[in-house]
Amino acid sequence: xxxxxxxxxxxxxxxxxxxxxxxxxxxxxxxxxxxxxxxxxxxxxxxxxxxxxxxxxxxxxxxxxxxxxxxxxxxxxxxxxxxxxxxxxxxxxxxxxxxxxxxxxxxxxxxxxxxxxxxxxxxxxxxxxxxxxxxxxxxxxxxxxxxxxxxxxxxxxxxxxxxxxxxxxxxxxxxxxxxxxxxxxxxxxxxxxxxxxxxxxxxxxxxxxxxxxxxxxxxxxxxxxxxxxxxxxxxxxxxxxxxxxxxxxxxxxxxxxxxxxxxxxxxxxxxxxxxxxxxxxxxxxxxxxxxxxxxxxxxxxxxxx
Amino acid sequence: xxxxxxxxxxxxxxxxxxxxxxxxxxxxxxxxxxxxxxxxxxxxxxxxxxxxxxxxxxxxxxxxxxxxxxxxxxxxxxxxxxxxxxxxxxxxxxxxxxxxxxxxxxxxxxxxxxxxxxxxxxxxxxxxxxxxxxxxxxxxxxxxxxxxxxxxxxxxxxxxxxxxxxxxxxxxxxxxxxxxxxxxxxxxxxxxxxxxxxxxxxxxxxxxxxxxxxxxxxxxxxxxxxxxxxxxxxxxxxxxxxxxxxxxxxxxxxxxxxxxxxxxxxxxxxxxxxxxxxxxxxxxxxxxxxxxxxxxxxxxxxxxxxxxxxxxxxxxxxxxxxxxxxxxxxxxxxxxxxxxxxxxxxxxxxxxxxxxxxxxxxxxxxxxxxxxxxxxxxxxxxxxxxxxx
Numbered sequence: 001x002x003x004x005x006x007x008x009x010x011x012x013x014x015x016x017x018x019x020x021x022x023x024x025x026x027x028x029x030x031x032x033x034x035x036x037x038x039x040x041x042x043x044x045x046x047x048x049x050x051x052x053x054x055x056x057x058x059x060x061x062x063x064x065x066x067x068x069x070x071x072x073x074x075x076x077x078x079x080x081x082x083x084x085x086x087x088x089x090x091x092x093x094x095x096x097x098x099x100x101x102x103x104x105x106x107x108x109x110x111x112x113x114x115x116x117x118x119x120x121x122x123x124x125x126x127x128x129x130x131x132x133x134x135x136x137x138x139x140x141x142x143x144x145x146x147x148x149x150x151x152x153x154x155x156x157x158x159x160x161x162x163x164x165x166x167x168x169x170x171x172x173x174x175x176x177x178x179x180x181x182x183x184x185x186x187x188x189x190x191x192x193x194x195x196x197x198x199x200x201x202x203x204x205x206x207x208x209x210x211x212x213x214x215x216x217x218x219x220x221x222x223x224x225x226x227x228x229x230x231x232x233x234x235x236x237x238x239x240x241x242x243x244x245x246x247x248x249x250x251x252x253x254x255x256x257x258x259x260x261x262x263x264x265x266x267x268x269x270x271x272x273x274x275x276x277x278x279x280x281x282x283x284x285x286x287x288x289x290x291x292x293x294x295x296x297x298x299x300x301x302x303x304x305x
Numbered sequence: 306x307x308x309x310x311x312x313x314x315x316x317x318x319x320x321x322x323x324x325x326x327x328x329x330x331x332x333x334x335x336x337x338x339x340x341x342x343x344x345x346x347x348x349x350x351x352x353x354x355x356x357x358x359x360x361x362x363x364x365x366x367x368x369x370x371x372x373x374x375x376x377x378x379x380x381x382x383x384x385x386x387x388x389x390x391x392x393x394x395x396x397x398x399x400x401x402x403x404x405x406x407x408x409x410x411x412x413x414x415x416x417x418x419x420x421x422x423x424x425x426x427x428x429x430x431x432x433x434x435x436x437x438x439x440x441x442x443x444x445x446x447x448x449x450x451x452x453x454x455x456x457x458x459x460x461x462x463x464x465x466x467x468x469x470x471x472x473x474x475x476x477x478x479x480x481x482x483x484x485x486x487x488x489x490x491x492x493x494x495x496x497x498x499x500x501x502x503x504x505x506x507x508x509x510x511x512x513x514x515x516x517x518x519x520x521x522x523x524x525x526x527x528x529x530x531x532x533x534x535x536x537x538x539x540x541x542x543x544x545x546x547x548x549x550x551x552x553x554x555x556x557x558x559x560x561x562x563x564x565x566x567x568x569x570x571x572x573x574x575x576x577x578x579x580x581x582x583x584x585x586x587x588x589x590x591x592x593x594x595x596x597x598x599x600x601x602x603x604x605x606x607x608x609x610x611x612x613x614x615x616x617x618x619x620x621x622x623x624x625x626x627x628x629x630x631x632x633x634x635x636x637x638x639x640x641x642x643x644x645x646x647x648x649x650x651x652x653x654x655x656x657x658x659x660x661x662x663x664x665x666x667x668x669x670x671x672x673x674x675x676x677x678x679x680x681x682x683x684x685x686x687x688x689x690x691x692x693x694x
Binding site: 043062066076077081 | 327328330355356359360361362364365369372373374377378394395398504505506507508509510511513514516517524
């Protein structure tokens with residue numbers, strides 16, 4: 001980690017199409033993830049984005065952070081807007097309009113992906129459009145004020161499922177969105193984290209190079225919603241991976257590969273403890289989470305054998 | 306030109322084929338299915354070169370059109386009733402982002418109770434979505450107005466999405482004799498779509514920003530001006546269409562209304578039945594006439610006022626209920642006439658809900674009942690025509 005600062009500026013392009021000067025909170029892991037995704041995508045791309053933090057912070061009329069063609073319409077439909085863009089360009093090219101072959105990328109947060117837009121994503125995957133869907137998962141509706149989503153982890157306190165005298169916060173386990181993507185038999189699914197920038201950019205490059213629908217799921221640490229100091233973003237992302245809470249893997253044509261498999265997982269407590277959203281957890285609940293994480297990690301490892 | 310027998314739905318599909326659309330994004334719903342089935346068949350048979358996105362909901366049907374239109378593709382979809390309701394929020398985005406999508410709506414009642422049959426509840430619910438909206442009365446008009454819709458929507462001075470309304474079943478499933486133009490005649494009338502703005506990496510654009518109270522009002526003002534100003538282009542397009550194909554369209558059309566004391570106002574396919582009633586009453590010596598509202602948005606204030614100002618009584622038929630209030634068309638025309646010194650009295654009826662027919666005799670009775678109510682001064686009463694119980 002200590003030497004990363006020396007290498008990164010040399011190895012990663014300086015050109016970025018997600019311009020600085022946007023309005024994200026300090027320490028925002030999602031804005032960092034968007035920047036890395038855009039560095040990997042280059043300029044020949046059209047982005048369709050769902051309503052959410054990234055849309056609000058980057059597109060306030062009359063300003064824009066987007067140096068590539070970018071469209072936002074609604075919350076639940078970026079996958080189908082991307083489908084329309086892809087189909088429209090295909091038809092125009094076939095009928096003689098001179099258009100470059102452009103990558104189409106849909107982006108949404110966990111609310112847009114796990115909840116309100118899931119039907120549209122499923123439809124677009126099933127129809128086989130040539131596009132990449134990137135989910136920036138910060139594990140709650142952060143844009144509207146930290147309300148729970150189906151991506152919120154078990155035990156986390158949110159404003160709509162808060163911890164209280166008779167409540168332990170989120171009472172359900174996080175929906176397995178990458179598995180839902182895999183179930184569509186699409187050619188490429190991956191998880192990534194801006195705490196591992198090379199891995200993230202490589203996966204984005206790989207995903208857009210593949211013909212057909214692809215899905216990259218990025219855990220985007222949110223200091224505001226997770227109630228951590230703003231200088232903890234990168235470290236929290238790494239702890240999520242090192243504890244096995246958010247393993248980095250890819251699924252190519254149904255074949256699982258675990259990209260980073262530490263010799264020994266750290267206890268989940270290392271990840272949970274610094275975060276205010278888990279402050280109320282009892283040792284029993286931490287144990288329950290540990291059991292679940294260990295079991296899921298083992299099952300993933302088995303798939304990746 | 307050649308004469309063919311076509312179901313209205315097929316006539317619309319034929320217009321879509323002649324418009325040589327690039328993309329349709331559609332979801333099945335009765336009574337609209339025949340339109341998109343026919344388009345799918347035309348594509349399957351190689352008669353139309355377009356991409357059909359078979360989406361998983363109407364919300365996505367309209368959203369797919371947004372994406373395709375934003376890259377400069379000519380885009381069409383069709384829906385009805387609940388489908389139009391499910392795409393409701395997307396409709397506002399299409400007009401605000403100035404994407405000239407064309408949509409046929411086979412007007413259908415809204416649940417509950419579930420009814421697949423026609424009325425105008427779906428239309429009235431999308432009145433304020435910023436779309437240009439026009440009504441067809443028969444298969445020929447359904448064809449003509451669909452062609453015109455592309456021309457109007459895509460005019461660089463307009464760039465607004467456009468709905469062509471046809472009554473579910475009463476018109477959508479009716480087979481009629483229609484005149485089809487030749488391809489080159491259509492090309493003369495409808496040039497290739499050249500978007501002013503499109504998503505393209507060679508010239509990046511940001512579409513669909515977020516805005517604060519500082520600019521939202523100005524953005525909406527410019528949108529409203531665009532819809533109001535589209536009237537000029539609509540009139541020009543219809544005039545040109547009339548010149549080329551010999552069928553004339555106007556925002557407000559009248560039938561035997563010149564010296565009429567009593568006028569009946571209808572929209573859509575019921576107008577043809579109402580004309581029959583007017584004929585019979587005229588034969589009996591009654592000075593009655595018909596006013597047909599062809600263009601619903603932008604509302605043709607001047608033409609409408611001119612058409613009805615001389616009458617003593619205007620009877621308005623609404624095919625939708627505004628629960629607890631007057632019929633939606635009735636309140637619209639009342640507002641349009643309010644400032645005039647000489648204006649007719651107005652009696653409103655609700656009728657033709659959920660596919661219930663109104664016959665020629667029915668319209669005769671409605672006119673007489675309206676005259677009777679006017680004499681009794683019952684102007685505020687909202688009567689549901691022909692209802693039991």
